[in-house]
Amino acid sequence: MNKMANHPTSLNTDKHHAHLHRGVHRGPLEAYTLGFLLSILFTATAFFLTVEHAFPVSLLIALLMLLALSQFAIQLLCFLHLSREVKPRWHIFVFAVMTAAVLIIVIGSLWIMHNLNTRMMPSAKDMTAYMQSQTGI
Amino acid sequence: METKNTRENTPVILDAVARHEMEDQDSVTIFGFWVYLMTDFVMFACLFATFAVLHNNTFGGPSAKEIFSLPFVLVETFVLLTSSFTCGLGMLAAHHQKKKELFFWFIVTFLLGVVFLVMELTEFRGLIHEGNSFTRSGFLSSYFALVGTHGLHVFIGLCWMVVLLVQVLRRSFTRHVTRRLILFSIFWHFLDLIWIFIFTIVYLLSAL
Numbered sequence: 001m002n003k004m005a006n007h008p009t010s011l012n013t014d015k016h017h018a019h020l021h022r023g024v025h026r027g028p029l030e031a032y033t034l035g036f037l038l039s040i041l042f043t044a045t046a047f048f049l050t051v052e053h054a055f056p057v058s059l060l061i062a063l064l065m066l067l068a069l070s071q072f073a074i075q076l077l078c079f080l081h082l083s084r085e086v087k088p089r090w091h092i093f094v095f096a097v098m099t100a101a102v103l104i105i106v107i108g109s110l111w112i113m114h115n116l117n118t119r120m121m122p123s124a125k126d127m128t129a130y131m132q133s134q135t136g137i
Numbered sequence: 138m139e140t141k142n143t144r145e146n147t148p149v150i151l152d153a154v155a156r157h158e159m160e161d162q163d164s165v166t167i168f169g170f171w172v173y174l175m176t177d178f179v180m181f182a183c184l185f186a187t188f189a190v191l192h193n194n195t196f197g198g199p200s201a202k203e204i205f206s207l208p209f210v211l212v213e214t215f216v217l218l219t220s221s222f223t224c225g226l227g228m229l230a231a232h233h234q235k236k237k238e239l240f241f242w243f244i245v246t247f248l249l250g251v252v253f254l255v256m257e258l259t260e261f262r263g264l265i266h267e268g269n270s271f272t273r274s275g276f277l278s279s280y281f282a283l284v285g286t287h288g289l290h291v292f293i294g295l296c297w298m299v300v301l302l303v304q305v306l307r308r309s310f311t312r313h314v315t316r317r318l319i320l321f322s323i324f325w326h327f328l329d330l331i332w333i334f335i336f337t338i339v340y341l342l343s344a345l
Binding site for chain 1: 221
């Protein structure tokens with residue numbers, strides 16, 4: 001029996017009802033427990049790294065983002081069972097497209113606003129100098 | 138209505154073809170709900186982008202470092218994470234059609250959700266009380282918009298859970314109720330996914 005397709009919250013339901021009355025499956029419970037424990041571990045690690053200022057700030061930012069993304073992936077796999085989906089994998093396809101949209105929005109916004117900040121927000125001194133040069137004071 | 142009600146109460150024992158058609162319908166519904174969640178994901182991304190852009194614009198008000206209590210937020214995070222886990226355990230019970238077990242885990246999930254929401258509102262109330270409401274600065278506006286939207290989702294999830302428990306109580310595990318339980322569990326896990334980033338970006342990174 002296909003153990004993978006056997007799960008209540010599995011995004012693929014085709015097999016779900018067919019197996020509704022079968023015996024106890026240990027797979028899903030183990031997946032939930034593993035996901036839960038790893039999430040706790042990652043959250044706690046991120047918390048202590050921050051509180052203790054364990055590393056230089058730039059390294060810390062990278063580590064925290066890495067921990068968050070790992071936890072995101074773990075929960076997608078262990079709680080939402082994204083990997084259990086059978087072909088054609090439409091859920092994963094939509095997820096990938098939306099992730100691309102999300103990355104474009106977030107990275108694009110930060111990039112544009114950073115450029116605006118550095119190029120179009122001169123210091124007061126620069127501003128005065130510029131105004132003086134323009135008005136000939 | 139008549140036909141709908143009969144179908145609602147249809148037992149799982151059906152001929153293979155009819156059952157296959159119903160399962161197809163269910164997987165389409167679940168896929169549709171997944172697409173909705175993905176659009177929600179994009180909406181949260183916009184709020185995250187807004188927060189990332191505005192988090193330094195404190196307009197003379199307090200910065201994130203000064204107003205957030207990290208241990209408090211850590212407890213909040215564990216509460217929501219545990220509720221996601223107990224929701225999964227409830228779904229396992231639903232899978233085996235164990236009504237009492239489902240009720241136990243869903244009530245635990247519900248209570249954890251309430252605790253989470255109360256903690257969040259306490260935090261909001263404290264901030265507003267100190268004069269740091271969403272009108273104080275761009276940073277606080279984006280903070281309240283992002284975290285408040287997540288809290289609103291949790292609130293809707295809690296209402297949904299009550300409706301589902303009533304349905305399970307009255308109709309037991311019919312096909313429709315089971316499908317709704319699946320949709321709910323996806324929604325609830327999704328809220329925890331969003332919270333990972335709120336915890337990391339809003340609270341931890343701002344504290345550096």
